[in-house]
Amino acid sequence: MDTKPHPEARADLLTFSDVSKSFTVDKKDRPAVYGVNCSIQEGEIITLVGPSGCGKSTLLNMAAGLYKPTTGKISYRGTQIEGLNHRIGYITQSDHLLPWRDVASNILVPLEIMGMAKNERKDRVAELIELVGLEGFEKSYPGQLSGGMRKRTALARLLAYDPETLLMDEPFGALDAQLRLMLQIELLRIARRFKKTVLFVTHDLDEAVALADRCIVFGGRPGTIVDTLNIPLSKDRDLMTLRFNKEYVEVCAKLWQQLSGTIAVGAQ
Ligand code: ADP
Ligand code: MG
Numbered sequence: 646m647d648t649k650p651h652p653e654a655r656a657d658l659l660t661f662s663d664v665s666k667s668f669t670v671d672k673k674d675r676p677a678v679y680g681v682n683c684s685i686q687e688g689e690i691i692t693l694v695g696p697s698g699c700g701k702s703t704l705l706n707m708a709a710g711l712y713k714p715t716t717g718k719i720s721y722r723g724t725q726i727e728g729l730n731h732r733i734g735y736i737t738q739s740d741h742l743l744p745w746r747d748v749a750s751n752i753l754v755p756l757e758i759m760g761m762a763k764n765e766r767k768d769r770v771a772e773l774i775e776l777v778g779l780e781g782f783e784k785s786y787p788g789q790l791s792g793g794m795r796k797r798t799a800l801a802r803l804l805a806y807d808p809e810t811l812l813m814d815e816p817f818g819a820l821d822a823q824l825r826l827m828l829q830i831e832l833l834r835i836a837r838r839f840k841k842t843v844l845f846v847t848h849d850l851d852e853a854v855a856l857a858d859r860c861i862v863f864g865g866r867p868g869t870i871v872d873t874l875n876i877p878l879s880k881d882r883d884l885m886t887l888r889f890n891k892e893y894v895e896v897c898a899k900l901w902q903q904l905s906g907t908i909a910v911g912a913q
Contacts, residue, residue: 657723658810658842659685659708664717665867666703676867677703681717683861683870687809690836690843692853692860694904700868701846702738705812708844709735721810734808736816740799742787748798749774749783755805773801777831793824800828804835810842818848829856830884837880850900854878855887860896862903872903 664681667674678700685691693701706712707719710729719726721733742751749770756766774780777797787795796816803811813832817825833856836843847853853860854876862872877892887893 656687657684658687660720662718664714667715679867679869688840689858692857693846694853695863699863702814705814732809734803734806735812736803738814740795744787747784747786752801752805777801792820813845815846854896
């Protein structure tokens with residue numbers, strides 16, 4: 646198993662040390678995640694793929710501090726995570742926009758919580774709206790937006806916290822291929838420009854390769870890491886032409902093979 650960090654990566658940011666998680670269902674312990682060991686370095690984009698139900702969201706919930714590991718520990722910059730960590734931003738599968746607030750007011754929520762001065766808030770919201778390409782939709786309500794625009798709003802709201810690390814759980818799963826590509830391009834641009842560290846869950850293997858510096862393959866029940874692939878693509882890769890790139894095609898094929906193995910194991 647290749648667990649070497651990406652060559653351009655820096656210090657360890659998020660570390661899972663022998664992490665396991667069980668849930669109690671009907672008074673019985675049901676293991677969901679088992680024996681996870683890995684370190685994510687500052688500035689890395691890591692994707693996490695694996696069959697449904699193998700514990701990917703559970704792992705993210707623990708990294709966000711929402712769940713405690715049953716055994717093992719998770720550290721952020723060398724300190725054990727206990728409860729919510731405000732340097733980590735989390736987008737769950739559902740975007741949780743507030744339907745009674747327009748786009749600008751939804752993005753404003755974190756700034757209000759952080760107590761940013763009113764005159765500064767306005768400029769910051771305008772900056773974020775421009776960053777995710779939502780100019781002209783400031784006064785639209787979530788119910789009036791397309792799926793892609795809702796995701797952009799959720800991304801802008803996440804970035805309003807200015808978290809160092811972004812946890813994203815299948816954020817583009819429900820979108821059509823073209824919209825998904827646009828958002829992938831924007832995510833990479835933003836992550837690289839602001840040197841964000843990203844842990845991104847997807848069930849789409851092409852997406853897992855397209856975005857990542859490293860891709861973690863998760864599998865089995867309980868879920869554990871079955872492989873880690875270094876993605877041999879430059880950080881400023883062009884997603885529009887990636888499908889014609891030989892190395893990309895080769896890694897996608899390798900991942901398909903890996904995952905067909907884990908699906909077979911998961912089904913036993
Ligand atoms: P994935 O995101 O890979 O589809 P999950 O992390 O959502 O998988 O779930 C992994 C396993 O843990 C599943 O069997 C699921 O039913 C169980 N699980 C997840 N959250 C809870 C919970 N809060 N209570 C009980 N079981 C849970
Ligand atoms: Mg999930």
